[in-house]
Amino acid sequence: MQNQIQDILKQAIEKINKCNTEAELLETEKSFLGKKGSLNEILKGVKDLPKEDRAEIGKLANQVKQDINTHIQNQKQNIQDKALDAILEQWHDVTLPGIKPQKGAVHPLSLIQEKVEEIFQKMGFMILDGPEVESDYFNFDALNFKKDHPARDMHDTYFVGEPQNKDGDKLLLRTHTSPVQVRGMLQHKVPIKAIIPGRCFRYEDQDATHEHTLFQIEGLYIDKNISIANLKGIFQEFLTKLFEKKIEIQMRPGYFPFTEPSVEFDFSCPFCKDGCRVCKYTKFIELAGAGMVHPNVLKSAKVDPNEYQGFAFGFGLDRLAMLYHNIQNIKHFRENDIRFLKQF
Amino acid sequence: MLMIYDWLKSHTNFDQNLSPEEIRQLFTFHSFEIDGYEDLNQKLQHIIVGKIISIEKHPKADKLKICQVSDGAKTHQVVCGGSNLSENQIIAYCQEGAKVLWHGTDEVTIKNTKIRDVESFGMIAASDEIGLGPSQNNEILDLTALNLTVGQDLHSALNMPNLILDIDNKSITNRPDLWSVIGLARELAAITSTEFNDLEVPNFLADNTASEILKVQINNPEILQRILLLKISNLTICDSPKEIQDKLNHCGIKTINNIVDATNYVLHEMGQPMHAYDTQKINFEDLEICYAKDQTEFAALDQKTYQLTEFDPILKSNAKPQSLLGIIGSQESAITQDTSEILAEVGCFQFNIIRKSANKHKIRTDGVQRQEKQIDPTQATKALNRFIEILKLTCPNLEISSQLYDNFQNKLDEKTIKLSTQKVESYLGIKIPNQEIQDILNRLGFETQDLSDHILVKVPSFRSQNDVNYDYDLIEEIGRIYGYNKIPSVLPQDSCQPPLQYKHRNLSNQIRHKLADYGYFEVKNYSFFNQQDLACSDRKDQALKMKNYLSLEQSHLRTSLIPNMLKNLKLNLKNQTKIQTFEFGRIYLKTENFMPAEETHLSIMQNGPQAFLKLKGALENIIQGYNLKYQFKPSTAPNQSAHPNCCADIIIQGQTIGQIYLINPKVLKQYDLAEEAIAYSEINFGLFSHLHLKTVNLQEFSRFPSISFDLSILCNKQQYHQEIHSCLLKASKLICQVKLFDTYEGSNIPADKKALSYQITLQDPNQTLTSQDQENAIQACLAQLKKIKAEVRQA
Structure with a gap:
């Protein structure tokens, strides 16, 4: 019987080594060590053996069982290793196109607007809205544009046909976001710290740089001791954050009826050191009009100019987006061509 | 406006030789913008x-x-x-x-x-x-x-000037004084801290012995601030001296003859417009300053005929307008080769009257440009003397043949401003010494008196009209001459109060990005559309028509976003087949109030197979993202542009916030779109953003296993899924989910029926379910389905 058991071990090892899959191995294990396996078949004869031999045979059988198991485990390891090796040997073309979820895009003007809003919000500015169909009063009179003053000529205005004049007031499409300065102060009182992004309209023909529909960002900061130096500080901080680069501000005199003093802002070109196409080789880029809010504007907003003062500024979002993304033609913003939009 | 830099400079002691670029910067950083320049020295x-x-x-x-x-x-x-x-x-x-x-x-x-x-x-x-x-x-x-x-x-x-500056007119609209050589020279002197040498003119009128007294009837004194009239005779028409011609030519002014050139020279040099009438056509017994009668024909110097109205100020003689005052002269009394006697006019008119009249007739003369900004009337006599001085160069024997007519209707009050030096510092954010402030103001022609905590400032006549009125106007003068670039950048000291946030804005930003992630492209269309586009809108009666517009395509303010989005879609179909777009934009509606209503709408559009369901799915995802309960209910009032049988109201918290629909194929045809189906949804975003957004309140989930079974349900073709769904959902409280996984129409079932297959999932929070539970649930479902006349399809 000992020999028989030894034979089983031999046969088992031989068979195990021939196994190529885990299923075969399982089958083999069953055929030798299962309930009806060959080892058990032999061990059925143990009861016929003399008592003294039984212990020995039992010991041997256990040993063989253990050996077979070890071999099975080893072979299992081999098979698994081989399978892994086979996977590792597979060649892959990593340059095949990826399978993408379908992707749309946010309009570049919205993207830049969000950036601008975020920076100003972090500096404590709230974000206000106002009507796009505005009254002549809020668009001009309240902002210290005198009736029949040539300053009104700078704003080619779209007028809305009806309703007809009411108390001499007319409806128009706002030519700038500045009316919301007055509306904002009337609603939220002073001190106030706000930006107003929005759509404005100029009745003028379109070309590569002119549009009748514009997007502006207006800024307003009124408190007891706000100065031109603060205007410069805020603006410099904003542009430095936006372009992630130290920006210098250049200020020069300007003229707007609703600010006094009025200034124009240029900022150091973030794209070059010594002049480039974007800054027209001047190292500075024109961006904004600004100034200290005119006392007459404060009065329109029922704010006492002897107590409060502060600055306002305005700049074109379209222009900023064009600079930011190197867009040459303003037409792109309104054509809504997906070939343009999908690049953002 | 073209200006000879050398001419300005000759009225100052400024002697540095700056490059044209440096000169441009000098003006740009302290005064006004220079559009360009011509460097004649360089050129030759x-x-x-x-x-x-x-x-x-x-x-x-x-x-x-x-x-x-x-x-x-x-x-x-x-x-x-x-x-x-x-x-x-x-x-x-x-x-x-x-x-x-x-x-x-x-x-x-x-x-x-x-x-x-x-x-x-x-x-x-x-x-x-x-x-x-x-x-x-x-x-x-x-x-x-x-x-x-x-x-x-x-x-x-050739004694040519070195540099011609092209000054940006817009940047000096607020500075009437800068529209002249003398004004600009004063500015240059102030900027460069050098002396300004004013024009010296002899007084020819001092020993005027002429006896004729000019009589003018002033019917509308409001037109005038001041007018001077003088008859000058013994004139010969010829060319102006070369120097005068050269200067005018370099400033872009056409030279005509000695008299016209002299008026233009004075205008350019002193900023005072003038006019010369040939006296042959003037009846001195009948001179009148008044408004024209309506419908008066006026043949002007520019060879055009204007229909005057009762708002046009004129000098009338012989019952005819001899000039549109301050704007343009008449053809009739114009200077000709035969002119030997003129009536010279130096007028300072009411700026708004001139502006209104000139704008109405679209006349932009050099005179109008100055008159509409209000001219300093104290310079009038000097201007007239200068005119005579220039004329004498070609007509040394000219005679002054009348007494000076000087009507100074509106004398200027002397203007004094109290300027607090503390306010200067508070406005500019930098302390400028008292003496320096005064020095700057003096250079600009203001007289100052130091009273320690403030300065008393006297405004010169050439700055006192429509220009410098208050202390803040002076602060601008100080700031710009001092140099804005010398002002430091300082962040304000303020509180840590976080800014007020608007939910509307945060929501729209989030949704914008979600839609982009779902494959939609954001478009931004014009606020306008055309007359035909109105047909797409339910609210065309509330549409606002524009008074002026650039094209017929843009005659109205939009009352719906759909027309422009359809136009986008059409444009994009040229390059791709699958199009998914969205827009956040306002619509504008007439109301009973003066101010129209503006609503921000979110519109989404898409084409392609199953467009409606895909669009609906995207919307559901967004709404669910805010933890809102919603309903898409077949609409009883489909939009004008909707397929009447494929339109649902989107209802959240009991409010219809918008609709989703397939666009009516007739509308598509109108827009020349051959697409089979385009799905569209327009949501009133204002309503959406006002919804009460609840924070997530966690629902504990069952730890016990769920069991599922399928039911295939046979029902009428026009049976809404929603009805079956809710009927199944409420059949048993163990039913936690009902999911449609197949719809079928065709053979094996009656033609007027369809089969909907649902997977129904049961779960109990407290125990494991048994087969009996499932059997009970099925029976409950069958009972419910009976109520809506649907049955389970026998396999």
Whole structure:
């Protein structure tokens, strides 16, 4: 019987080594060590053996069982290793196109607007809205544009046909976001710290740089001791954050009826050191009009100019987006061509 | 406005030689913008006065000559094709390096070269080649008559100005005083801290012995601030002196004759518009200043005829307008070759009256540009004297033949402003010493008196109208002359109060990005659409029509976003087949109030197979993202542009916030779209953003296993899924989910029926379910389905 058991071990090892899959191995294990396996078949004869031999045979059988198991485990390891090796040997073309979820895009003007809003919000500015169909009063009179003053000529205005004049007031499409300065102060009182992004309209023909529909960002900061130096500080901080680069501000005199003093802002070109196409080789880029809010504007907003003062500024979002993304033609913003939009 | 820089500079003691760019910056950083400049000195470099010593024929070309040209020291050989060459002729000799306009158009740099095998050193210029006016018949510029020194550089020999500035008119709209040489010179002196030398003019009117007294009937005194009238006779019409002509030409003003040029010269130099009437057409017994009668015809100097109205100010004589005051003169009393006597007018009119009238007739003369900004009336007499002085250059024997008529209706009050130095510092954010503040103001013509904590400032007449009125106006003067660039950048000290946030804005930003992630492209359309587009909108009755518009396509303000989005879709179909877009935009609606209503709408559009369901799915995802319960309910009032049987109201918290639908194929046809189906949804975003957004309140989930079974349900074709779904969902409280996984129509089932297959999931929070539970649930479902006349399909 000992020999028989030894034979089983031999046969088992031989068979195990021939196994190529885990299923075969399982089958083999069953055929030798299962309930009806060959080892058990032999061990059925143990009861016929003399008592003294039984212990020995039992010991041997256990040993063989253990050996077979070890071999099975080893072979299992081999098979698994081989399978892994086979996977590792597979060649892959990593340059095949990826399978993408379908992707749309946010309009570049919205993207830049969000950036601008975020920076100003972090500096404590709230974000206000106002009507796009505005009254002549809020668009001009309240902002210290005198009736029949040539300053009104700078704003080619779209007028809305009806309703007809009411108390001499007319409806128009706002030519700038500045009316919301007055509306904002009337609603939220002073001190106030706000930006107003929005759509404005100029009745003028379109070309590569002119549009009748514009997007502006207006800024307003009124408190007891706000100065031109603060205007410069805020603006410099904003542009430095936006372009992630130290920006210098250049200020020069300007003229707007609703600010006094009025200034124009240029900022150091973030794209070059010594002049480039974007800054027209001047190292500075024109961006904004600004100034200290005119006392007459404060009065329109029922704010006492002897107590409060502060600055306002305005700049074109379209222009900023064009600079930011190197867009040459303003037409792109309104054509809504997906070939343009999908690049953002 | 063109200005000769040298002319300004001559009225100051400023003696630095700055480059044109430095000069531009000087003005830009302290005063106004310069649109451009012409550097005449640079332009005429390497061009000198030369003399032709001898002329020979060119051996190989009939039309060319070989000239020996003297530069005063040496003689150079120059090949030239000029038709008027002669020996001893004084010419403009362009040396190597000179830049000339070839045939008056393309700029080339002169090099020494060979022309038809003959060496040529430089060029003899025609006048158009060096920008000195037109030339004819291949003639070179003949300078012989001018008595110039050979060898001198041409620019100084011709006494030309160095630099012409083109001033940006817009940037001086608020500065009436800057519309003149004298005003600009004062500004230059102030910027450069140098002395300003005002124009000195003799007073010809002091010993005026003429007896005639001019009588003018002033019917509408409001037109006038001041007017001077004077008769001047014994005049001869001729050309103005060369210097006057040159200056006017360099400033872009056409020269006409000595009288007209003199009025223009005074206008340009002093900023005071003038007019000269030929007295032959003036009846001095009948001079009237008034408004025109409606429908009066007026033939003006510009050869055009205007229909005047009762808002147009005129000088009337012989029952006719002789001029549109301050704007333009008449053809009838214009200066002609035969004029020997004139009525000179120096007028300072009410700016708004002039502006209104000029704008109405679209007349933009140099006079209007100044009158509409209000002219300093204290300069009028000086201007008239200056006019006489200029005229005397050509008419030394002119006679003043009337008494001066001077009507000063509105004298100016002296204006004094109390300026607090503390306020200057608070506004500008920098402390400027008292003395420096005063110094700046003095240089600009303001008189100051230091009263320690404030300065008393007297405003000069040329700044006191529509310009400097209050202390903040003075602060601007101080700021700009001091230099804004010297003001530091300072962040304000303020509280840490976080800013007020608007839910509307945060939501729209989030949804924008979600939609982009779902494959939609954001578009931004114009706020306008056209008359036909109105048909797409339910609210066309509330549409606002524009009074003025740039194209018929944009005659109305939009009342729906759909038309422009359809136009986008059509444009994009040229390049791709699958299009998914969205827009956040306002619509504008007439209301009972003066101010219209503006609603922000979110619109989403998409084409392609199953467009409606895909769009609906995207919307559901967004709504669910805010933890909102919603319903898409078949609409009882489908939008104008909707397919009447494929339109659902989107209802959240009991409010219909918008609709989703397939666009009516008739509408698509109208927009020339052959697409089979386009899905569209327009949501009133204002309503959406006002919804009460609840924070997530966690629902504990069951730890016990769920069991599922399928039911295939046979129902009428027009049975809404929603109804079956909710009927199944409420059949048993163990049913936690009902999911449609198949719909079928066709063979094996009656033609008017369809089969919907649902997977139904049961779960109990507290225990494991048994097969009996499932059986009970199925029975409950069957019972419910019976109520809506649907049955379970037998397999």
